[in-house]
Amino acid sequence: MELLPQYQQDLSALSLLYIRSKTGTLVPLASLATITSTVGPLTVNHAGQLPSVTVSFDLKPGVSIGTAVTDVQRVARQTLPSSITTSFSGTAQAFQSSQSGLLLLLVLAVFVIYMVLGILYESFIHPLTILSALPFAGFGALLTLLIFRVDLSVYAFVGIIMLVGLVKKNGIMMIDFALEAQRAEGKSAHDAILQACSIRFRPIMMTTMAALMGTLPIALGVGQGSESRRPLGIAVVGGLAFSQFITLYVTPVIYTYLDEVQHWLGRRAVRRVVAGERPAPEAAPAD
Secondary structure, eight states, rough: OOGGGGGTGGGGGGGGGGEOTTTOOEGHHHHHOOOOOOOOOOOOOEEEEEEOOOOOOOOOOOOHHHHHHHHHHHHHHHSOOOOOOOOOHHHHHHHHHHHHEEEEHHHHHHHHHHHHHHHHHHHHHHHHHHHHHHHHHHHHHHHHHHHHHHHOOHHHHHHHHHHHHHHHHHHHHHHHHHHHHHHHOOHHHHHHHHHHHHSHHHHHHHHHHHHHHHHHHHHTTOOOTHHHHHHHHHHHHHHHHHHHHHHHHHHHHHHHHHHHHHHHHHHHHHHHHHHHHSSSOOOOOOO
């Protein structure tokens, strides 16, 4: 509601306003409220039909937006009462939206890879052996970011998603050769995976070194605008280097144990089928 312009300069004009009561009679506004003159804002901003105030902030040199958002949230929780709700807008809101979607994208990528590998090898066990190197790659990427004091930005998260494909390829080289040795030569899982590691070592190292040399300039920050892409290179280089040393020893062990689990499940399923097909004993005729 707004008064006519000729009444806006006179405070006594508010006494001309009447409010209808519950009984239907008109009551002057001055009898219900105390009218005083004070200083107020010219405009009141609203967000979602609620009064709102916008507080802007800038970033210091060398401070990422993720760190700034965390600090602003901490100060808001310590300062503002619980009756006030806060939310980000602009670049900070876009950063939060991207962070929430990247984790779901990573989980979806791993799930799709597992389904494709399961169809390829016709097994639910062997894809787990290949994907067992992913936690080590992720740990290496996060550790490298921590050592170089680089935040987990959107570019760094994209680098971790790239690691899923790069590290998975090394596992496929070993597992595919070991399965072929088991099926064609009749070797045990232990002998097959050892042979696969020794024969496929050079292709695995060539793939890893090619990926490392390709992302090393990005990690070093060479070129214009490389500061924003540097977390991607650091995550890829650190994750590949760490996982390469670990998975060459861990993957054969996991393959051997999971192969035993698969054979145990197969024998158990066969026993159930045999027990279900076994005919029931017939009753002997009475004398």
